Amino acid sequence: MRYVDEYRDREKARMFAAMIGEITKRTWTLMEVCGGQTHTIVRYGLESLLPKTLALIHGPGCPVCVTPLEMIDRAIAIASRPDVMFTSFGDMLRVPGSRSDLLSVKARGGDVRIVYSPLDAVTLASQNPGKKVVFFAVGFETTAPPNAMAVWQAHRLGLKNFSILCSHVLVPPAMEAILSSPSNSVQAFLAAGHVCTVMGFREYLPIAERHGVPVVVTGFEPVDILQGIYLCVKQLEEGRAEVENQYRRSVRPEGNVRARQLIAEVFTTCDRKWRGIGEIPRSGYTLSPAYAGYDAERVFNVEGIEARESPLCIAGAILQGMKKPHDCAAFGRECSPERPLGAPMVSSEGACAAYYRYGTLNHR
Amino acid sequence: MPDTPRGDLAAGPACPIPIADYPHVTLAHGGGGRLSQQLIETMFLAQFPSEALRPPHDGALLQLGNMRLAFSTDSYVIRPIFFPGGTIGELAVNGTVNDLAMCGARPMYLSAAFIIEEGLPMEDLWRIVVSMQTAAVTAGVTLVTGDTKVVDRGKGDRIFINTSGIGMVLPGVHINPIRATAGDAVLLSGRIADHGIAVLSVREGLEFGTELKSDTAPLNGLVAAMLHASPDLHVLRDPTRGGVASALNEIAAAARLGIHLREESIPVGDAVRGACELLGLDPLYVANEGKLIAIVPGHDADSVLEAMRSHPLGKEAVVIGTVVDDHPGIVTMETRIGGTRIVDMLSGEQLPRIC
Numbered sequence: 001m002r003y004v005d006e007y008r009d010r011e012k013a014r015m016f017a018a019m020i021g022e023i024t025k026r027t028w029t030l031m032e033v034c035g036g037q038t039h040t041i042v043r044y045g046l047e048s049l050l051p052k053t054l055a056l057i058h059g060p061g062c063p064v065c066v067t068p069l070e071m072i073d074r075a076i077a078i079a080s081r082p083d084v085m086f087t088s089f090g091d092m093l094r095v096p097g098s099r100s101d102l103l104s105v106k107a108r109g110g111d112v113r114i115v116y117s118p119l120d121a122v123t124l125a126s127q128n129p130g131k132k133v134v135f136f137a138v139g140f141e142t143t144a145p146p147n148a149m150a151v152w153q154a155h156r157l158g159l160k161n162f163s164i165l166c167s168h169v170l171v172p173p174a175m176e177a178i179l180s181s182p183s184n185s186v187q188a189f190l191a192a193g194h195v196c197t198v199m200g201f202r203e204y205l206p207i208a209e210r211h212g213v214p215v216v217v218t219g220f221e222p223v224d225i226l227q228g229i230y231l232c233v234k235q236l237e238e239g240r241a242e243v244e245n246q247y248r249r250s251v252r253p254e255g256n257v258r259a260r261q262l263i264a265e266v267f268t269t270c271d272r273k274w275r276g277i278g279e280i281p282r283s284g285y286t287l288s289p290a291y292a293g294y295d296a297e298r299v300f301n302v303e304g305i306e307a308r309e310s311p312l313c314i315a316g317a318i319l320q321g322m323k324k325p326h327d328c329a330a331f332g333r334e335c336s337p338e339r340p341l342g343a344p345m346v347s348s349e350g351a352c353a354a355y356y357r358y359g360t361l362n363h364r
Numbered sequence: 365m366p367d368t369p370r371g372d373l374a375a376g377p378a379c380p381i382p383i384a385d386y387p388h389v390t391l392a393h394g395g396g397g398r399l400s401q402q403l404i405e406t407m408f409l410a411q412f413p414s415e416a417l418r419p420p421h422d423g424a425l426l427q428l429g430n431m432r433l434a435f436s437t438d439s440y441v442i443r444p445i446f447f448p449g450g451t452i453g454e455l456a457v458n459g460t461v462n463d464l465a466m467c468g469a470r471p472m473y474l475s476a477a478f479i480i481e482e483g484l485p486m487e488d489l490w491r492i493v494v495s496m497q498t499a500a501v502t503a504g505v506t507l508v509t510g511d512t513k514v515v516d517r518g519k520g521d522r523i524f525i526n527t528s529g530i531g532m533v534l535p536g537v538h539i540n541p542i543r544a545t546a547g548d549a550v551l552l553s554g555r556i557a558d559h560g561i562a563v564l565s566v567r568e569g570l571e572f573g574t575e576l577k578s579d580t581a582p583l584n585g586l587v588a589a590m591l592h593a594s595p596d597l598h599v600l601r602d603p604t605r606g607g608v609a610s611a612l613n614e615i616a617a618a619a620r621l622g623i624h625l626r627e628e629s630i631p632v633g634d635a636v637r638g639a640c641e642l643l644g645l646d647p648l649y650v651a652n653e654g655k656l657i658a659i660v661p662g663h664d665a666d667s668v669l670e671a672m673r674s675h676p677l678g679k680e681a682v683v684i685g686t687v688v689d690d691h692p693g694i695v696t697m698e699t700r701i702g703g704t705r706i707v708d709m710l711s712g713e714q715l716p717r718i719c
Contacts, residue, residue: 001634001637001638001641004637004641008700008701009701010700010701010702013701013702014701014702042705043699043705044699044700044701044703044705045699045701045702045703045704045705046701046703047703048703048704049701049702049703094392103390103391103392104386104388104390106390106391107388107389107390107391108388116568116570222699222700222701222703223701337710338398338399338402357706357708
């Protein structure tokens with residue numbers, strides 16, 4: 001398969017692993033921001049190919065994991081209503097809220113459906129005028145354009161029975177928050193290639209400069225990630241802190257201009273709470289005033305629902321790279337993919353689930 | 365995730381409900397993963413003590429006089445009922461035929477029970493029935509008894525079919541997951557994930573340029589050819605719901621041995637691989653309806669592989685791994701790029717990822 005096989009090539013992977021080994025002289029800590037990258041790292045066993053002096057920290061880039069608990073509870077409250085058809089990407093359905101999850105709402109008779117695109121939810125709304133169709137709009141900048149497009153389309157079609165429960169989050173403010181934390185240990189970032197495909201990478205220039213950290217925009221295949229790590233380590237060893245683009249086949253400096261225009265029309269930046277981390281200023285999208293009528297939180301008046309996390313779960317420390325999943329006392333015991341305490345155990349992109357499923361034998 | 369803690373609430377004094385985590389059955393309990401396994405072990409096996417149910421197998425092996433019979437049952441619920449490469453009827457015949465074949469039996473007689481939703485077009489029913497008869501003839505089995513129920517509109521999903529079957533186990537054949545032995549070769553009869561992806565693509569209206577077809581097929585002919593090459597096959601398993609990964613995990617757990625795979629050797633068609641990439645699904649966990657996994661003594665691997673490759677349903681058969689003494693109960697894999705990882709069992713259904 002083109003654009004896939006060449007980035008999963010054993011010889012190229014070995015070559016980059018050897019190059020990393022050659023240039024690594026000191027101990028370095030890197031963070032891959034995106035959950036998709038974490039997935040690749042564990043799925044292909046990449047850590048087993050790296051020098052022991054390189055530590056990879058799995059960042060907060062799994063949209064399912066960082067969606068705050070109260071937002072799941074709000075989703076459950078909305079989905080439980082008999083007049084609602086609640087639509088979502090598949091992996092949100094098993095995320096535990098305070099007392100239940102969306103799959104259990106479905107088991108009790110709620111109309112909860114998996115869709116593959118937010119536009120499918122718009123189609124459902126136009127086909128089911130008697131139902132209020134809600135789409136659970138979570139994700140980073142990557143999913144913002146299709147979600148914006150869904151709202152824009154619904155508006156154009158004059159649909160009154162469509163809304164989104166919006167819990168969008170943004171990468172650069174999260175990176176800023178991690179770097180500004182007193183306990184930060186991250187020395188370089190693999191930035192998320194898909195986010196940069198949409199947004200470009202100019203917003204990372206001031207971050208690299210201000211904090212003196214290399215930022216390498218990186219793709220998602222094993223060879224991409226190894227090359228991204230190589231570029232990070234090379235910068236660190238040479239004492240540079242620049243923004244580099246490993247994922248050139250997809251990312252342009254300015255990103256996807258039309259997608260960004262659509263985002264700017266439909267969404268506006270807001271403060272956002274991240275599960276396990278807390279509130280980060282200007283780190284989310286909410287609907288802009290012109291589209292506020294499509295905001296499910298207002299439509300169903302669920303803004304008052306609040307929630308509290310399980311005290312056993314150290315998801316916050318994991319999402320910020322301060323702990324690894326197997327540092328958690330509940331990992332594999334009270335908390336497993338069958339009975340997740342925190343969101344990183346639920347999503348296949350979550351650091352805990354990825355460790356549980358693909359973790360090396362040593363970690364067990 | 366519990367709604368409320370349960371434990372001893374709703375049950376009588378003698379038998380507390382063994383599943384405390386979920387007060388309701390969720391779809392994940394039917395996904396073929398760890399939650400399905402939990403449901404079977406803690407609900408069903410706890411109440412039905414029959415030896416024939418252990419260890420978990422595709423069917424029961426029963427001794428009747430001096431005859432050994434295999435007996436198996438399966439229910440078929442699939443949307444849509446017609447899909448590229450087959451119908452729910454073909455699936456119902458082939459599925460039970462295959463379960464019997466995986467016990468090393470020659471499938472002989474089937475029953476069929478239909479639960480039909482009011483309003484199903486007669487024409488659709490006829491198409492299903494005809495496809496079942498064609499499948500039965502192809503597999504060399506006879507439908508000998510049946511039942512029909514019609515339920516109110518909205519109380520079913522068009523049609524559900526249950527089939528049960530019996531077959532005769534040939535003398536000298538002892539197929540059982542506990543017979544897997546360190547050093548055995550793990551064979552796979554062809555490319556994986558065709559059925560699951562074909563059904564998903566029509567159900568969800570996804571188009572991938574080329575038509576993806578279900579691999580539904582009766583495997584008893586292939587098994588006969590393999591047994592002819594080596595009657596000492598240790599384990600046979602058709603990796604249906606839950607895919608190759610779940611089937612191998614079950615075998616590793618039953619045999620208390622490890623299994624080590626080589627990712628590069630596992631065949632996946634290009635279109636299916638593309639679809640899996642797009643949807644964020646791992647083909648190792650996607651259903652097959654016409655493939656089998658065989659675990660055979662190392663010294664028999666070549667002859668069994670040759671027998672498989674000379675059968676139309678085993679043309680692309682390959683060795684995908686070995687049974688090992690290390691890490692009992694765990695399936696590991698050397699990844700395409702040379703790393704090592706665990707191939708775990710999923711907890712429920714595989715859900716498409718966000719991005």
